[in-house]
Amino acid sequence: xxxxxxTQPGMFVQEKEAVTLDCTYDTSDQSYGLFWYKQPSSxxxxxxxxxxxxxxxxxxEGRYSLNFQKARKSANLVISASQLGDSAMYFCAMRxxxxxxxxxxxxxxxxxxxxx
Amino acid sequence: SQTIHQWPAxxxxxxxxxxxxxxxxxGTSNPNLYWYRQAAGRGLQLLFYSVGIGQISSEVPQNxxxxxxxxxxxxxxxxxxxxxxxxxxxxxxxxxxxxxYTFGSGTRLTVV
Numbered sequence: 246x247x248x249x250x251x252t253q254p255g256m257f258v259q260e261k262e263a264v265t266l267d268c269t270y271d272t273s274d275q276s277y278g279l280f281w282y283k284q285p286s287s288x289x290x291x292x293x294x295x296x297x298x299x300x301x302x303x304x305x306e307g308r309y310s311l312n313f314q315k316a317r318k319s320a321n322l323v324i325s326a327s328q329l330g331d332s333a334m335y336f337c338a339m340r341x342x343x344x345x346x347x348x349x350x351x352x353x354x355x356x357x358x359x360x361x
Numbered sequence: 362s363q364t365i366h367q368w369p370a371x372x373x374x375x376x377x378x379x380x381x382x383x384x385x386x387x388g389t390s391n392p393n394l395y396w397y398r399q400a401a402g403r404g405l406q407l408l409f410y411s412v413g414i415g416q417i418s419s420e421v422p423q424n425x426x427x428x429x430x431x432x433x434x435x436x437x438x439x440x441x442x443x444x445x446x447x448x449x450x451x452x453x454x455x456x457x458x459x460x461x462y463t464f465g466s467g468t469r470l471t472v473v
Contacts (some may be wrong), residue, residue, distance in 0.1 A: 249404075282464075288449055290464035336404060348395065348420070349453075349462055351405040 247271065249337050251352035258327045259360050265312070268353045269338030274298075276295040277341045279320040280349070281311065284334040293335075296320060324357075332359045363388035367452045367465030376473055380425075380439040382468050384452030387433065392454040394435040395462070396427055399449040408450075411435060447472045 250269045258264040270279065279321040281293040296304045296311045304311045312321040320339075324331055367384045374380060386392050393412050397405040407420045409427035417427050419423050428436045434450060452465040 251404075280462075285366060288451075288457075288467040288469065290453075290467075292463070338405075348407050348410060349405070353404040 247291075248350035249339055249352035251337055251355050253355045254353070255356040255358070256265055257259060257360055258324075258331075259356050260329060262325055263323060263325045264327055264357060266324070266335050266337070266357070267353060268320045268322065270318050270320060270339045271319075272339065272341050274341040279311070279313070280338040280340070281309070281320075281322045282336045282338060282351075283331075284336060286333070286356070290336070294322065327359045328358075329359050329361060363454075363463065365452060365454055365463055365465045367451070368470060370466065372468060372470045374442050374470065376444055376472055377441050380437070380442050380446070380470070382437040382450055382452075382470075384435045384437075384465055385433055386454045389433070389439060389456060391432060392456055394429065395453040395455075396435065396437050397451045397453060399451065399467075405451065427452070442472045444472050446470065 248271055251271045252267055277298045279296040283291045283293050294304050294306045294311050296313045303313050308325045310323045312323055334354045334356050336354045338349050340349050362416060364387045395410045396408040398408055399405050408425060409417055409419055411417050411429045414429055414432055424446060425439050447470055450468045450470060453462040455462045
C-alpha cells in the first residue's frame with residue numbers, strides 16, 4: 246500500500262491567492278514525522294515544513310502552514326498569498342520513527358503553477 | 362554549518378557504460394546517507410541508505426550499487442547502464458534524532 250498519497254498531480258493558482266495541497270498518509274506507527282518539500286525546476290529539494298505526530302498544534306513556517314488532521318491521516322500544505330516563485334513541484338513525505346534506516350517515504354508530488 | 366555536495370550536475374552516458382556519482386557531506390560526522398531516484402514527473406524512490414562506513418542497505422534490487430568508503434562519502438555506481446537508469450538522482454543526509462533530511466542538488470542522468 247502507498248505510504249503517502251497526493252491526489253492532485255497539478256494545479257494552477259492565481260498570484261496572491263492561497264492554495265491547499267492535499268496529502269494523506271498510511272502508517273500504524275504512533276511516532277512519525279511529516280514533511281513537505283518544494284522542488285523547483287532546478288531540481289533541488291527544499292525543506293518547507295515539518296509536523297511531528299505528537300505535535301498538538303499545526304506547524305507554520307512563514308507563508309506555509311500544515312493542516313494536520315491525525316484521525317484522518319491527512320497533512321495538507323497551505324500556501325498563503327502565492328507568489329510567482331512558488332511555482333514548483335511539492336512533495337509530501339513521511340518518516341516512521343527515528344531509528345537507523347527509518348527512511349523517508351515520498352508522495353508522487355503536486356505541480357503548482359502560479360499565474361500572474 | 363553542514364553542506365552536502367553532489368556531482369556531476371548533469372550526465373549523458375551511453376547504454377552499457379559505467380556510472381559513478383559522488384556525494385559528500387561537510388560539517389558533520391556519522392551522518393545517515395541516502396540515494397534517491399526520481400523518474401520524470403514522479404516522486405522519490407529510495408535506492409540505498411547507509412548508517413556507517415561500509416554499511417549499505419538496498420531498498421530496490423536493480424542495476425545499481427552503492428558504497429561508502431569514508432564517513433562522509435557516498436557513491437552510487439553501475440557497471441553497465443540501462444536506458445531505464447535515466448532519471449534525477451538525489452543524495453540526502455540526516456543526523457539521527459534530528460528531524461528532516463537535507464538533499465543535495467541532484468544529478469540529472471540521461472542514458473542514450
